[in-house]
Amino acid sequence: MPVFLDTRDPDFEERFRALLGTKREDSPDVDDTVAAIIADVRARGDAALIELTERFDRLRLTPETLAIGRDEVDAIIADVPEADRAALTLAAERIRAYHARQMPEDARWTDPEGATLGWRWTAVASAGLYVPGGIASYPSSVLMNAIPAKVAGVERLAICVPTPDGQVNPHVMLAARIAGVDEIYRVGGAQAIAALAYGTETIAPVDKITGPGNAYVAAAKRRVFGRVGIDMIAGPSEILVIADADNDPDWIALDLMSQxxxxxxxxxxxxxxxxxxxxxxxxxxxxxxxxxxxRAVAGESWRDFGAVITVRDLDEAATLSDRIAPEHLELCVADPEALSARCRHAGAIFLGAWTPEAIGDYVGGPNHVLPTARSARFSSGLSVMDFVKRTTLAQMTPEALAAVGPAAERLARAESLEAHGLSVAARREKLNAPES
Amino acid sequence: MPVFLDTRDPDFEERFRALLGTKREDSPDVDDTVAAIIADVRARGDAALIELTERFDRLRLTPETLAIGRDEVDAIIADVPEADRAALTLAAERIRAYHARQMPEDARWTDPEGATLGWRWTAVASAGLYVPGGIASYPSSVLMNAIPAKVAGVERLAICVPTPDGQVNPHVMLAARIAGVDEIYRVGGAQAIAALAYGTETIAPVDKITGPGNAYVAAAKRRVFGRVGIDMIAGPSEILVIADADNDPDWIALDLMSQxxxxxxxxxxxxxxxxxxxxxxxxxxxxxxxxxxxRAVAGESWRDFGAVITVRDLDEAATLSDRIAPEHLELCVADPEALSARCRHAGAIFLGAWTPEAIGDYVGGPNHVLPTARSARFSSGLSVMDFVKRTTLAQMTPEALAAVGPAAERLARAESLEAHGLSVAARREKLNAPES
Known part of the structure; x- marks a missing residue:
């Protein structure tokens, strides 16, 4: 049974804190194993990948068959039903249209002192997307990770996906095709992350790695962070539904179960x-x-971690929501817009009873890779911003340097960084020197 | 002696790769020590902070003296020379003006299907800024970290700064005052990061931690990442200067030495x-x-890691620059604008000989917290974006759900997520049902 709480109960605060503090994840300590796998891939490249894939996925590869080639993808996706193809295409178009609006703008201006300042955004050159195998191999996640990268302008986008016993998910292949993925490798686990980060003879290294994965993949991503960029380490998914009595209980029940x-x-x-x-x-x-x-999975989740909380009013609901900082927040109330304005910490908000969270998983347009475990307090879902980076720009004129240089010299002295000050002073002296 | 390379040399590629691969940092393994300190602060709160501060900083505190109060700050900053105060104020104003332009915009639109989509940015509620003690205690870094947070709208900004033997840096205090920092604690090291992440009786936990620090601080930030947001883990600083023969060699030498x-x-x-x-x-x-x-420090850096590379032309210079992906890139050439357009991976670009990098450290306006160790390939300097997060918004109408719902149901089936599909189907059935 889920917990039932009521803010009017005298022990509410205590029980709500307990709910907030519930640890939902077993994090097995796989760090040593992962370190060894990464070291092996760095040392032996393709040979290590081939050996590890044989051991973990019972699949014998050669350097030539590490990649799933274009023709092979063609053959695999030929079997996908036309309706599924149409659905993936519609989803991709909507995701693309949404993310295209996220492209940040460059800026350039000249300030009163004559300094020209600004910044410029450029795309990460190459990215790798990890796609889990087996039951959590979601074609929708391929779209959600790959499309922002391509919208950002990433030139080279590689996927690594394990194919246990050689089984390839045709929907994943089709999603990769639709999203414009450039390379696909049938490699999984920590060895895939190592290959993407450090490269092998066959797989060129990338600059950024995104995508979900099991404990090994997560540990590997943490380890290669710094060498390459990574996205967030996602925890188990969550939904908070705020619903008043004017809802169909079955709709709300299904929304809870879809999580x-x-x-x-x-x-x-x-x-x-x-x-x-x-x-x-x-x-x-x-x-x-x-x-x-x-029902086995959903029932266990609902029994162990589900909760029904009764509040005095919607203001209280918003306050609780911000303490939870949910990944998904569904607002099934008469004025969802007004309630939304009072909820500050949430990965994604779904407004009104006609917007089940599942729409957001597939065809809404916004990204479904969202901050979990209360991290919506300080982080955002995946977006085009994850695949671009900013270079700041500054250009001084002699006049601008004359105006602001003395302050820089003063601060350099306060920080005991003499050469900093001299690099400004040497230029200013030239300004003051009589013309030659 | 620094290395001298020439792209025309037959062994250039090999030697350039060696330069790129040079490991410049000793990373002592302090992880176990840091884990113990964090556990101690979580378990014993203020008492642990007080004990650790006595041990590491030879300073005896009480819960009442953990914070540096407003009156104490007033007294400490009274001694700062007026010219330094003016310089810090000018720097703060320029940094604020630059970062104010970084505030991202909300978006909201209705698409052809009738779905209303968009996103909303909100500030992180609280942030903690670590300021190192001793020689690397830079007031300019306080401005560079604190001002973007305040521009973003962070309500509560706390600083932790070690004060070994009770020594407080007046310029750091003044910078904190000018930047609008709300709380200051005289605590350093991994214990400060633990206090900011988990809170103690006196220090409330924050949502995001930024700021540089030694190996202990860096290891602690890595450990609390996920519980709170962190900024990048910065490595040692770097500059790449591209300069043609029409420069004063002494200016360029000073720029190299200022790094x-x-x-x-x-x-x-x-x-x-x-x-x-x-x-x-x-x-x-x-x-x-x-x-x-x-000169001892600068000389060792120049001898061990300095390099002078001769290229055939500026195109080649841009290509090498992108392989290095420098933190700071100075373009002292006739047409810095044109060369800048060819350099894609850099944290900050300084255009023209009148823009020494030191200007950017203090009074340029752009942030001086920038990606090191080639991470400009995939990351950006500190900005307002580090203190805000995005909530995506979606609202379907019955018509929009009718238009895109079937595709969502189709994809849910392909992913074997039945409740996802049912949550959409239940609503669509209501649409198709005869009016009641």
């Missing part, structure tokens, strides 16, 4: 201003859990 | 299209190294 079915460590929380409605939703969840295909 | 004097691990590289000019600069460096206050 719970991801993973037994996922968390689904309902906040409502009507205790009776909360109970109705819980009943609807129980009914759905009788038949859902993934 | 070298920071740290014996710093790196200064000159790229020129005139070998004779390169030699003149090296001679000017040697001359300056006779008298510079920090």
């Amino acid at each position: 719970a079915e991801h993973d037994k460590s996922a968390q689904s929380i309902l906040v409502t201003d009507d205790a009776a409605f909360g109970r109705k939703v819980a009943e609807a969840v129980d009914a759905r859990l009788q038949t859902l295909e993934r | 070298a004097e920071h740290d014996k691990s710093a790196q200064s590289i000159l790229v020129t299209d005139d070998a004779a000019f390169g030699r003149k600069v090296a001679e000017a460096v040697d001359a300056r190294l006779q008298t510079l206050e920090r």
Whole structure:
């Protein structure tokens, strides 16, 4: 059974804190194993990849078959039903249209002292996208990671995806094709991250690695961070639904279950201003859990981490939401816009009962790679910004240097950095010197 | 002696790769020590901070004296010379004016299907800034970290700064005052990072931690990453100067030395299209190294990591620059604008001989916290963006759901996520049902 809380209960604060503090993730310590795998790939390149792939994925490769070539992809995606192809294409178009608006703008201006200042954005040259194998191999995640990179202008985008026993997911291949991925390698785990970060004879190194993965992949990403850029290390998924009594309990139950079915460590929380409605939703969840295909996973998630919280009013709901800083926030209330304005910390907000979170997973347009585990307090979902970087620009004139140089010299002296000051002073002296 | 390379030399590529691969940093393994300190601060709060500060900084504190109060700051900054105060104020104003332009914009639009999409930026609520003690305690870094946070709208900005033997740097205090820092604690090292991340009785936890520090501070930041946001882990500083023969060799020498004097691990590289000019600069460096206050540090940096590279032309210079991806790039050439357009990977570019890098350290306006160790390939300097986060927004109408819902259901099925599909289907069924 999920926990039922009510802000009017005397022990609410204590129980809410306990809910906030719940550890939902087992993080097995795989760091030594991962360090050894990375060292092996750095030392032996392709040979290590081939050996590790045989061991972990029971698949015998050669340097020539590490990559899944264009023709092979053609053959694999030929079997995807036309309706699925159309759905992926629609999703890709909507994601592309949304992310195209995120391209940041360059700036350049001249200030009153005559200094020309500004900045310029450029794309990361190459990126690698990790795609998990097996049950968590989601074509939608390929679109969500690859499209922002391509919109940003990344020239070379490589995917690594494990293919246990040689099984390739055709939808993943099609999503890669639609998103414009340039290279695909059938390598997984920490060895894939090592190959992307350091390169092998066959796989050229990339500058940035994104994408979800298991504990080995996450540990490997942490280890190569600095050598390359990485995206966030995602934890289990979460949803917070704020719903008033004017909702169909079954809709809300399904929204909660669409999060719970991801993973037994996922968390689904309902906040409502009507205790009776909360109970109705819980009943609807129980009914759905009788038949859902993934009822084992969803049931375990709901039982262990689910919560139904009754609040006095929606202001209180917003306050709780900000303390949770949810990855996904669904606002099924009469005025979702007004409530949204009061919620500051959330990865993505879905406004109104006609916007189930699942829309955002596929065809809404915004990215579904979002900050988990309360990190929406300080971080954002994946975007074009993850694949560009800013170079600041400054150009002084002799007059501008005359105006601001003395202050720089003063501060250099205060910091005991003499050469800093001299590099400015030498130029200013030239200005003061009589014309030659 | 620095290395002298020429792209025309047959062994150039090999020697350039060696230069690129030079490891400039000793990273002592302090991870176990840091883990113990963090655990101690989490368990015992203020008591641990007080004990550790006595041990490391020879300073006996109480919970009441952990903070440097407003009156105490007033007294400390009273001694700062008026000219230094004016210089810090000018620097702060210029940094503020530059960063104010970085505030990203919210967006909201309705697409052809009737879906309203967009995003909203909000400030991180609280941030902590680490300021090193001793020789690397730079007031300019306080401005560079604190001002973007305040421009972003961070409500609570706390500083932790060690004060060994009770010595407080008045310029650092003044910079904090000018930048609008809200709280100052005389705590340093890994214990300060632990306090900022987890909180103690006296220090409330923050959402984001930025600022440079020694190996202990860096290891602590890595450890608390995820619990809070952190900025980059900075390595030793670097400059690449591209200069043609029409420069005063002494100016260029001083620019190289202004980087070298920071740290014996710093790196200064000159790229020129005139070998004779390169030699003149090296001679000017040697001359300056006779008298510079920090000649021991600067000399060691120049000898161990300095380089003078002669290229055939400026195109080649741009190509090498992108392979180095320098933190600071100075373009002392006839047409710096044109050369700048050919350099893609750099933290900050300084255009023209009248823009010594030291201007950017203090009064240029752009941030001086920049990506080191080739990470300009995938990351950017500190900015307002580090203190804001994006919430994506989506609102479907019944019509929009009817238009894009079927594709979402199709993709949910392809990913075996039944509840995802049902959450959309349940709503669409209502649309198709006869009006009640």
